[in-house]
Amino acid sequence: MLIEQLNYTTSPRYNFPPSIENLQLPQTFIELSLSSMKNIESKYLQPNQTSLTQPVIEHIEDATPIMGIYDSSTIETISLEPLIDERPVAAIDVSSIRIGETETGVLCAIRGAIVWKEKNRYKYHRLGPFPFHITEQNKKEIYNLFRNHHFEISEDARAPSIINMQTRIGNLLERWLQLEISCSAYSTIILWDGSLTAGMVDSPVNEMSRLLETARNRLSIVLAFSKNTNLRFSGHKLTDFAEKAEPPCLLQINGFPLPSGPVMPLGDIYVAKLTPGVCSFRLDIDKKVPRERGIEAVQCLLGSDLLIQSYPETLRLAHIFSTFTATEVIGIQRFIAQQYGLRIVARPNVRRLLFGPFGKGSEG
């Protein structure tokens, strides 16, 4: 299924970076945001007190189910040399945050960011914030959007709970942006936040494969960085093995067991330790790209982008530009209250009322 009407161009470098006007962000996404907000049947907005301090939800993190890698597997260290090739680097990240509750549902906001490096300068496009009012009534409508535009979900599948819809909408926007870059970039290192694991609700195999294929066809390569991973080897977290490795290097796990069931890794899994320091990350490189080309792409990244604590600056900026600060949450609450005539009513904190300083947990 084609996601949107895309503009493929004959001159590959011509339309990258895409201007904001040319970004193929589906109008339906914006309309959905607007229509969900217009149908607020509530007189008040209970702000989510914790959202001011709570970290925002990041999307498409490493969703790989916990998998053990057995002792029969081996780890190979691949030393890297930066390649001074000045290849374009682009990164995508999306964040969502819960803004509050109404009588009938949950209010959240989604924002995406695309950052690319061009001639020693970073440029960005920030999309949003898009507020959404998710109710039992409209969650099906939102789910249909997934079904119609992006994800292969069987008609019988039930829409997730209101709470999970925030993540789903965020992931939808993230996939769209990833597609946008795959379609418009040429010979670019495309950085994703998360893994290349497919087969879950937000990452259908066919869609993910198509995204990667589109990038491959335009000589781009997708590198997905996971800040957290569930993968373990001999009981230890995968990234722990990079502690003693000499950077810049990749650790490759040979004999990685193929998971059974719908979950399918579409990338070769590495541990990347690209700079000295304590941090290392799980790195997925498109499986269909020859191994040497994949490694070469990482070396190009070393030569083209600034890396701090093994993490590419372009991706770090994409995260920074998409994430919500407490001020923005208050600003969005104000926007909603003013635009839709809601009164902001602070809900008493039950835990604090009951337990005082001993009230812990998300609202403690």
Added chain:
Amino acid sequence: MRLYKKEGNSIQILSFPNDNVEKGDYLLVEDSGVNRKLITQVIDVQFASVPGLLEELLRDSTTDERVCGENFDPLGVSSHINHIQDARMLLCKIRGTLVNEKLHVNSSWLPSRSKSGITRIPVNSLLKHLGGNQDLPINIGETKDASPLTITAHDLDGRLNIITGKKGTGKSHLSKLLVLGLVEYKATVVVLDLNGEYTGLGFSSSGGSNKYSKRVHVLTPGANFRVSLAQMELRVMLNILVHALNLPGTSTREFKRIWKSLRQQGSFTLQDLGDAIRDCKCNIHVRDALFSRYYSLVNSGFFTDDDSAISFEKIFEETRDVGGALVINLSDVSSVDRQIVLEYTLGNLVKLLSKWKIRSVFLFAEEAHLYLRETYWEDIVTRMRHFGLFTNFVTNQPDTIKENIYRQADSIFLFNFTNERDLETVSRAARVDSETVKSIAQELPPHHCLLIGRAVKDFPVMVKVRALDIKTMGQTRLFFTNKNN
């Protein structure tokens, strides 16, 4: 605007840039539930402490040089976010409460945080609200909302006022404005003009005479201000000898004897006094001491035996009906001679006042610490006040005025000060809290002053002092002048 916090007589109000509130503005906190209004004055404007602001600024700072981009915000949420970022916290002082439109000074009442409405109140309507005597207005200038601000001459009558601020901020200009304002209402004003700045009061900026020219009398000691010994009282002469010329006690006693003996013989001249000292049968040291003081008096040029001597009393008589300003030009007078002139002037003023020859005098003293002896300060402020001598001190060194004088000051016209110590000194004035003084005075632009005290009914008001069409005198002579001018 929303009421946020109250501590003592300070309150904090949350506001946004479009509320357009600045330091010095008055706000009315009106509680719709009760018929009460709180009058507060903004003494500082700070950014509101909004959570997450640091992250926001850090993120924005990355977009300065090496990062640039575009925002696609079809719903226009960003404007609301910017609005929150620009939120301000107004630190205010409670000045009073209006209960049934009547002013009460207490601040114990606490308005509702959720129901209170907050509005700006123009200074003029606030002052009108407070009532008071409206006649004999003196237009000082305009308030921040561009409405004219007037005080009344009554606010200077019988009062002690201080005009202070750092150099070049417009103290003397305001002082001139007050002098002419008083002269307008036929008051008698004496100006102790240290730098000859007031000598042009009777001339317009173009150089021609103005409407005050006949009522401004510039007296230059040694020139058109000379006196004869015949007019002098022993008491005044002794003050000159003791306080200005430091004559020791024994010599003073001898001088008294000589003076009395001359007086018994009738009118005497300067020459007679010199002869009497020379013929005096006293200790040689005493005679030497008397001679040295005698020559100081002679050399000052202030005393004369000829017809050029003026009558102090007559000058005041001229001002009795039409009012007038007596500008004593001390600009080219040595410090000793200055003290001689001052002892004479003040001594005679008290004499005339105590004899009801004149009703009262407004004294404007520029940098008085340079010529007024220590004991005169309290004398002027306390005792002479009862004789009808009402003083206005003008200084750029506030620490030269004693703390007890600040405490007794009825009104203070405060210009800009950046020095913390100077502000600390002025903030000792009893009529205002130190926070107001420190916060507002530090940011006053030139020719703007903060009026504190009785003149503004104890509601501090910022005012831009109006221009005067008078000849500017006492300007600093510059080496690097613009040759085109």
